[in-house]
Each structure stands twice: as C-alpha cells, then as structure tokens.
Amino acid sequence: xxxxxxxxxxxxxxxxxxxxxxxxxxxxxxxxxxxxxxxxxxxxxxxxxxxxxxxxxxxxxxxxxxxxxxxxxxxxxxxxxxxxxxxxxxxxxxxxxxxxxxxxxxxxxxxxxxxxx
Amino acid sequence: xxxxxxxxxxxxxxxxxxxxxxxxxxxxxxxxxxxxxxxxxxxxxxxxxxxxxxxxxxxxxxxxxxxxxxxxxxxxxxxxxxxxxxxxxxxxxxxxxxxxxxxxxxxxxxxxxxxxxxxxxxxxxxxxxxxxxxxxxxxxxxxxxxxxxxxxxxxxxxxxxxxxxxxxxxxxxxxxxxxxxxxxxxxxxxxxxxxxxxxxxxxxxxxxxxxxxxxxxxxxxxxxxxxxxxxxxxxxxxxxxxxxxxxxxxxxxxxxxxxxxxxxxxxxxxxxxxxxxxxxxxxxxxxxxxxxxxxxxxxxx
Numbered sequence: 001x002x003x004x005x006x007x008x009x010x011x012x013x014x015x016x017x018x019x020x021x022x023x024x025x026x027x028x029x030x031x032x033x034x035x036x037x038x039x040x041x042x043x044x045x046x047x048x049x050x051x052x053x054x055x056x057x058x059x060x061x062x063x064x065x066x067x068x069x070x071x072x073x074x075x076x077x078x079x080x081x082x083x084x085x086x087x088x089x090x091x092x093x094x095x096x097x098x099x100x101x102x103x104x105x106x107x108x109x110x111x112x113x114x115x116x117x
Numbered sequence: 118x119x120x121x122x123x124x125x126x127x128x129x130x131x132x133x134x135x136x137x138x139x140x141x142x143x144x145x146x147x148x149x150x151x152x153x154x155x156x157x158x159x160x161x162x163x164x165x166x167x168x169x170x171x172x173x174x175x176x177x178x179x180x181x182x183x184x185x186x187x188x189x190x191x192x193x194x195x196x197x198x199x200x201x202x203x204x205x206x207x208x209x210x211x212x213x214x215x216x217x218x219x220x221x222x223x224x225x226x227x228x229x230x231x232x233x234x235x236x237x238x239x240x241x242x243x244x245x246x247x248x249x250x251x252x253x254x255x256x257x258x259x260x261x262x263x264x265x266x267x268x269x270x271x272x273x274x275x276x277x278x279x280x281x282x283x284x285x286x287x288x289x290x291x292x293x294x295x296x297x298x299x300x301x302x303x304x305x306x307x308x309x310x311x312x313x314x315x316x317x318x319x320x321x322x323x324x325x326x327x328x329x330x331x332x333x334x335x336x337x338x339x340x341x342x343x344x345x346x347x348x349x350x351x352x353x354x355x356x357x358x359x360x361x362x363x364x365x366x367x368x369x370x371x372x373x374x375x376x377x378x379x380x381x382x383x384x385x386x387x388x389x390x391x392x393x394x395x396x397x398x399x400x401x402x403x404x405x406x407x408x409x410x411x412x413x414x415x416x417x418x
Contacts, residue, residue, distance in 0.1 A: 060342035064362065067349060071358045096343050097350040 006030055008054075009037055017115060018045045019108065023054035026062030035065050042069060046078045049111045053084035058092050070101060079103075081111040133177040140170040146242045154235030157221050157310035158289050162239065164213040165282075165313060171209055175202040203324050210321040217314040221307035228303035231293050240290055247283035250276050285309070337364040337371060341403055345373060348399045355391035361417030371406040373399060376417040388412070 007030035008023040018041055026034060042048065050069075058066075066082075073080045083105040085093065093099050105111035143166045151163040179202060254276035261273045289309035296302035337345075345362060358378035365372045375395070379388045396408045411417075 060339055060346055063343065063346045064359070067346065067353075067359050070353075071356075075357060092343070096347040098346075100350060101353045 007034060009034060011037075011041055013045075016045060017047045017049065017112070019049045019051060021051045021054065025057040025059075026055060026065065027057065027059040028061040031059075031061040031065045035068070038065075038069060039072065042072050042076075042078070042080075046076070047115050048073065048078065048080040049105075049108060049115070050080060050082045051084060051108055052082055052086070052089055055089055056086065058089050063092065063096055063098065066098065066102070079115065081105050081114060083108055083111040130177070130180045133173060133180055136173045137170070137177055140166065140173050143242075143246075144170050146238065150235040150239035150242065152235065153238060154231060154233030155229070156231040156233075156236060156239075156290070156293075157217070157224050157307045158231075158286055158313065159235060159239055160220055161213075161217045161310040161313035161317075162286055164217060165317060168206065168210050168213055168317070172206045175206065178202075207321050207324040210317050210324070214314050214318045214321060217310050217317070221310045221314065224307035224310075225304060228300075228307075230297050230303050231290075231306050236290055236294065240287065243283045243287040243290070247280055247287060250280040250283055254280050282313075285312070337366055337373075341371070344402045345375070345399055348395060348402060349375070351398065352391065352395045355395065358414075360413050360415060363417070371403055373403070373406055373408045375408065375410045376413045377410060378414050379412060 006025040006027070008021075010021045010023075012019045012021075020038060020041065022034070024030070069080060072078075081103045084107055085104065090104075093102060093104075103114070105114055144163075147159070147163040147166045151159040254273060257273040257276055286309070289305060293302055293305045296305075342362075342364065345364065349359060356377040357380050360376040360378060361374075362376070363374040377392075379391070392410045392412075396410055399408045400406050
C-alpha cells in the first residue's frame with residue numbers, strides 16, 4: 001500500500017487481474033504520484049478494476065489522469081472497469097462526458113463477473 | 118471566418134461611435150446644467166455621464182486598434198489593454214465618488230436651497246432621456262422575452278438602470294424645487310447625490326475586482342478545465358493518447374494547448390479534421406478561448 005498526502009492507493013493482483021483501490025482525493029496534489037504508480041501497473045497487466053468506493057473527491061486533474069489510463073489500456077487492448085463510484089465522483093463523470101467511454105460496475109464482484117464472463 | 122470577424126468588429130466600432138456621440142451630447146447637457154446651478158445631484162450627474170463617456174471612448178479606441186490589427190507584430194490581442202482601461206475607469210469612478218461624497222457632506226453641514234437655470238436644463242434633459250431610455254427598456258425587454266440571450270438581458274438591464282437614474286434625478290430636483298420653502302428640503306439634494314455616489318462606488322468595486330482578477334496570468338478555473346476534458350472525452354476515439362494540457366488566462370483571453378498523439382496509420386487529412394472538430398468544440402464551449410492542438414508522441418509537462 002502506498003500513501004499520498006490525501007490519497008491512498010493499494011494494489012492487489014489475483015490471477016492476472018489487478019484491483020486498485022483509491023481512497024481519498026484525486027486532485028492536482030495527489031494525481032502526479034498516482035499517475036506514476038498506476039501507469040506502472042497498467043503497463044504490466046491486461047485487466048484492471050479500479051475501486052472508487054472510498055474516493056471522495058475528483059478534480060479535473062484526476063479526470064485527466066483517468067483519460068490517460070483509458071487511452072493506455074485501449075492502446076494495449078487491455079480492459080479497465082471502474083467500480084462503486086460515490087455520488088460526487090459519478091456526478092463529475094456525468095458532467096464531463098466520461099460515462100460515454102468508462103465501463104462502470106456497482107461493486108468489485110460485479111466488475112469481476114464482467115471480466116470473467 | 119476572417120471577414121465575419123472583421124465585419125463584427127466594424128459594426129461594434131460603428132455602434133461605439135454612435136454611443137460616443139450620444140455620450141458627448143449628454144456630457145454637454147449635464148455640464149451646462151451643473152455649471153448653471155449649485156446642485157450636488159447635478160454635480161453627481163455630470164461626473165457620472167463623464168465617466169460613461171470616458172469608458173465609451175476607451176472601448177472605442179480599443180476596438181479601433183483591434184480592427185486595424187497587429188498584422189506583422191503577431192499580437193495575441195488586447196486583453197490586457199482592455200483590463201488596464203477598465204482599471205483607469207475604476208480609478209476615475211473612485212475619484213468621482215470621493216468628490217460627490219465630499220460635496221454632499223459639505224452641503225449637509227451647511228445646507229442651502231438649490232437654484233439656477235441649470236436645474237431647468239437638467240429637468241428638461243431628464244424628461245427627454247427618461248422617455249428615450251424607458252422606451253428602449255420596454256423594447257429590449259420585449260426582444261429579450263422573444264429571444265432570450267445574455268446580451269439582450271444586459272441591454273435590458275442597462276436601459277432600465279438609466280431610466281431609473283433619470284427618474285431618480287427628476288424626482289430629487291422636483292422635490293427640492295417644490296418644497297424650496299421648507300428647511301428639510303435643503304437636505305434632499307445632498308442626500309440624493311450620496312445615493313448616486315454609492316451606486317458609483319458599487320460599480321467601481323465590481324470593475325476593480327474583475328479587472329485585477331483578469332490581469333493576472335493564471336491557469337483556468339476548475340469549471341473550464343472540466344469543460345476541456347469533457348470535449349476530449351466526447352472526441353475520445355479521435356486520438357490515440359493525451360500527452361498534456363496547458364491552459365492560461367490573460368485578460369479576457371483564454372489560451373489552451375492540447376498535446377495529442379494520433380494513430381500513425383491515419384491520413385493527415387483525417388487527423389486535420391479530428392483536430393478541427395476538437396478545437397472548434399472547445400472554442401464554442403469556452404468563451405474567448407483560443408485552442409491550439411499539437412501533435413506529439415512525448416509527454417508534455
């Protein structure tokens with residue numbers, strides 16, 4: 001588990017499936033560190049679940065990061081599912097048109113099922 | 118596109134020239150009225166119309182410079198010149214506020230009845246102007262209801278404010294003249310001029326804060342950053358990778374640079390179309406923005 005000032009990132013791997021838990025705030029302060037850590041994981045795997053259950057805030061810097069992740073996964077023909085976003089995060093995804101290309105699941109279990117099916 | 122921009126600039130210049138002439142007539146009238154009377158309200162009215170004329174003149178000069186163009190000097194525009202002009206107007210307004218307030222306080226301490234032919238010049242002018250501004254207010258309100266837009270709303274508010282101002286001065290002068298025999302009536306004129314001074318102060322603070330804020334080169338507000346990302350999301354399939362976004366506000370202008378990687382298999386005409394689509398959509402969403410999209414395969418800090 002790695003710790004940013006206001007963001008905690010924990011990464012688990014299970015049979016090639018990478019599950020990343022983001023807790024706290026994804027903003028201008030926390031996103032540079034998060035970018036390097038998550039990109040490193042994305043470069044290795046093919047299936048990813050990003051658990052946003054404990055992500056309480058996302059700013060434009062966080063959105064930019066997600067756009068970069070999605071582009072990287074698409075380029076590598078990999079798959080990334082975002083699960084359990086809170087009300088604020090979901091609203092930001094909605095107003096920023098991100099729901100047009102993000103794959104969202106309500107829980108980790110649902111995301112795992114989607115990937116396994 | 119260039120022709121349209123020039124056409125719109127030229128019509129703006131024409132409109133401002135018309136406003137300048139109207140403002141000049143207004144200043145001549147208020148100067149005459151003020152010089153031929155001892156009214157604090159007419160001093161305030163003279164200063165208020167003079168400020169409006171200065172603001173119109175500065176806007177006219179700025180628009181003329183924009184229309185003549187920078188050409189060989191590769192100008193980015195006159196955003197800062199406009200802000201500095203606004204700050205100058207704000208300083209003149211502040212000075213006017215102080216003059217009106219000082220004069221009103223002096224007249225409250227040593228009250229006296231207002232007199233002079235200037236009062237009747239002003240009453241005549243206020244009747245004519247309240248008729249014109251009232252009619253323009255009603256016309257703009259009707260147009261605003263038929264096709265609502267921020268521009269029509271601001272025009273409606275402008276003429277309503279002017280109409281209220283004319284009526285206010287008319288009532289103030291009328292009451293002062295009607296009750297000239299009463300001791301309390303000598304306070305109407307300085308009190309009314311203080312109301313005008315406060316309205317000038319309120320407008321000054323608004324201009325001052327927005328101009329100082331706009332003068333600082335800074336990154337864009339969060340709302341606009343999200344607007345840019347929303348357009349990048351909308352055109353998600355048009356590019357391969359996002360390598361960076363830079364944004365800066367300078368005066369009223371907003372500069373956005375986006376660094377994208379495109380599929381090397383795509384034809385240059387397809388890439389050009391994708392770039393144009395994205396650029397146009399962001400420029401439409403963010404008022405006053407100039408978007409540059411650079412092609413790169415490397416991360417941009």
